[in-house]
Every structure is written in C-alpha cells, then in structure tokens.
C-alpha cells in the first residue's frame with residue numbers, strides 16, 4: 509500500500525537508516541537529508557559491539573532488554589554482518605568476582621543467556637587475557653562493522669524508493685501557524701539552498717537533536733556525551749572482552765579484523781561538533797585495557813578518536829554513565845505545541861531498528877494510519893547494493 513504522505517528524515521546515522529527503511533516499507537514517500545557522508549556522525553565511529561545487553565543488565569535493564577531483543581532480530585535480518593564471536597565479562601579482582609551474582613541475576617531478568625567459565629577455560633579461549641583472571645561469563649555479544657550495517661538499511665530503503673541525500677544540511681524549518689511543514693536545506697554539493705515540503709519531519713540527528721529541534725523552537729533534553737576509543741594493532745582477543753563490574757572507563761575491548769578497539773570514557777559537551785580528544789583519556793584506554801589484556805598496553809596505536817552519545821537527560825542532574833541508554837521518541841505537538849515534528853534520540857547502534865519502529869509508529873499515529881511494521885522480517889540487501 510502507498511500513502512500520499514511525505515516524511516522528511518533529518519540525519520543519516522544508524523537511526524535515520526533504519527527509519528527510512530521502515531517508513532518506505534510502510535508505504536510512505538520518504539526523503540532523508542544528511543549534512544555530511546552517510547554515517548559520518550556517531551554511527552560510523554563506535555566500537556562495533558553488537559550488545560547482548562550484558563553491559564546494562566544490572567543498572568539499566570530496560571536498555572539491556574532492548575539490546576538482547578534487537579541482537580536476535582539483527583542477526584536474522586542482516587546475516588553476514590556480524591562476527592558471531594560472543595563476549596566475555598571477565599573478573600580480574602575479588603571485587604569483580606563479588607559482582608558475579610548481581611550480574612547473573614540481572615542477565616536472567618533480562619533473558620540474556622549466560623555461561624560461567626573457570627579461569628582455565630577463559631585462558632584456553634583467550635590466551636592473551638590477564639593471567640590473574642579468576643572467572644568469566646560468556647554472553648551473546650558480537651563484533652559488527654558500524655558503517656556497513658546501517659548501509660544495509662540504506663541500500664534496502666533506496667531500492668524500495670527512498671530518496672537519500674547525503675551532503676544536504678537542514679539550515680531551517682518551514683513553519684506555518686505553529687506547524688512544521690518542511691525544511692530549508694543547503695546542498696554542500698551544488699551550494700544551492702532549497703525548500704523540502706513534508707507532512708511530517710523527523711529529527712534523527714542524534715547528538716545534534718537539540719540544535720536541530722531549536723530551529724522549530726522545540727526542545728529535546730539530549731546531552732551529547734562523548735567517549736574516546738583507541739584502536740591498537742594486533743587482534744589480542746577473539747571474543748568481545750568486557751570487565752565484570754559496573755560500566756567504567758576502558759572496560760571493553762572489541763576485536764575488529766586485525767585490530768583491537770579499546771573503549772571508552774564518558775564526559776558531556778555543549779557542542780557535538782567540538783569534542784576534542786583528551787590525551788589523558790587516550791592514556792587511560794591503554795592503562796585500563798591493559799588490566800584486561802596486558803599486551804594492549806604496549807601495542808602500537810593505529811588510531812584514537814571520540815564520538816558523542818545522544819543520551820536523554822530528563823528530570824534531575826544525571827551525567828555521563830548514570831544516564832540511561834534507552835531511547836525516546838518525542839512528538840513535539842504533545843511536548844511543545846508544535847505540530848508536524850517528531851524527534852527520536854538516545855539508544856544504541858544495536859537498537860537502531862527498534863528506535864525506527866517506535867518512531868514510525870508515532871508518525872502513523874499522528875496521521876491516523878494503522879500500518880504494521882515489517883522490519884523484523886525483511887532481510888536486508890548487502891551494503892554494496894546502495895551503490896547500484
């Protein structure tokens with residue numbers, strides 16, 4: 509079924525990618541505008557960890573459940589996109605061991621499968637692990653390519669009729685009598701400015717969501733929360749290695765092809781275009797990563813970079829790691845009295861499909877349509893189909 513409604517999506521990260529895919533499957537005419545290259549925001553710069561939810565199973569169970577549910581769905585709709593290597597939460601100290609019961613209980617509540625391994629079993633699986641290791645818990649984490657996975661959503665959406673425009677930046681909103689009726693766009697390819705009319709505009713600009721919603725005098729409580737990652741030469745683990753403790757700095761190592769990516773830290777900024785790369789954070793990645801796998805401490809650095817999480821900070825003065833990793837979809841009619849504008853933010857790369865489903869449901873509700881979501885079943889085209 510085709511509707512005559514036109515939806516404009518702003519932001520070509522993983523959330524925008526999954527959203528255009530969902531909306532064209534539901535029969536909408538869809539145009540996506542991205543100011544830079546597709547996935548050039550946070551989506552193309554993360555660790556590449558397909559979360560099992562284990563990381564959030566104790567302190568952020570809503571997010572943990574979203575992760576395990578989407579982990580299962582993504583493997584089904586994007587076969588070949590993941591290295592199905594699983595993850596280990598390793599205990600190095602007695603304090604880590606004391607966290608075990610809480611961790612296992614949290615995983616059970618969130619339906620995350622676990623297997624407890626002895627130190628000897630861990631050393632057999634991961635010969636470079638800290639020899640002080642006391643035990644580990646195996647969970648269904650996996651390695652993914654953070655650029656290619658969203659490109660599979662873009663490829664499928666494009667083949668189903670979505671109009672995807674990288675290097676086109678939204679510089680203003682078209683507003684008539686309190687209703688957003690479209691966006692003003694500047695093409696960085698031609699240098700021209702033009703208007704794009706829409707029945708609904710969706711702001712999927714991640715850490716930039718507040719800046720973009722302000723163009724319509726709307727507000728979203730998004731806190732850009734960067735983290736540093738360091739890639740070192742050498743594949744020092746086969747599985748994703750996490751510290752068995754509450755989330756902290758440098759407690760994840762993801763094997764990516766012939767490299768190991770150590771992450772991450774957490775601080776907040778006002779402007780997601782000015783993150784910087786604090787040197788002490790880079791040093792901390794080597795130190796803390798070295799507690800998990802000593803060899804990474806002296807491994808040659810291949811790259812270091814930062815990216816900003818688009819976290820939702822509502823009510824209270826929470827910062828950084830205390831902020832939930834869940835996502836929220838804001839209908840600005842309800843929130844600010846502004847019709848025609850919806851914002852989606854928060855979440856993880858892992859939960860991109862669920863974020864898109866929730867947002868497309870809001871779009872349908874606003875237009876009085878009842879069209880079911882099909883993205884749990886439709887198998888995605890390969891990433892390279894985007895270019896054909």
Ligand SMILES: Cc1cc2nc3c(=O)[nH]c(=O)nc-3n(C[C@H](O)[C@H](O)[C@H](O)COP(=O)(O)OP(=O)(O)OC[C@H]3O[C@@H](n4cnc5c(N)ncnc54)[C@H](O)[C@@H]3O)c2cc1C
Pocket residue numbers: 518519520521522523524541542543544546547548549550551552553554555556557558559676677678679712713714715716720733734735736737771772773814815816817818853854855856857858859
């Ligand atoms: C350090 C770190 C590590 C992480 N590790 C993982 C991980 O291992 N696994 C995982 O699942 N998740 C991870 N995440 C979370 C994940 O990266 C993000 O949740 C996700 O990438 C956000 O995607 P997005 O599409 O919402 O935002 P983005 O990818 O940032 O997309 C927003 C887009 O909007 C564009 N934009 C902004 N303003 C405009 C405008 N005016 N006009 C047009 N376009 C505009 C931007 O250029 C950008 O491309 C990590 C995050 C960080 C910071």
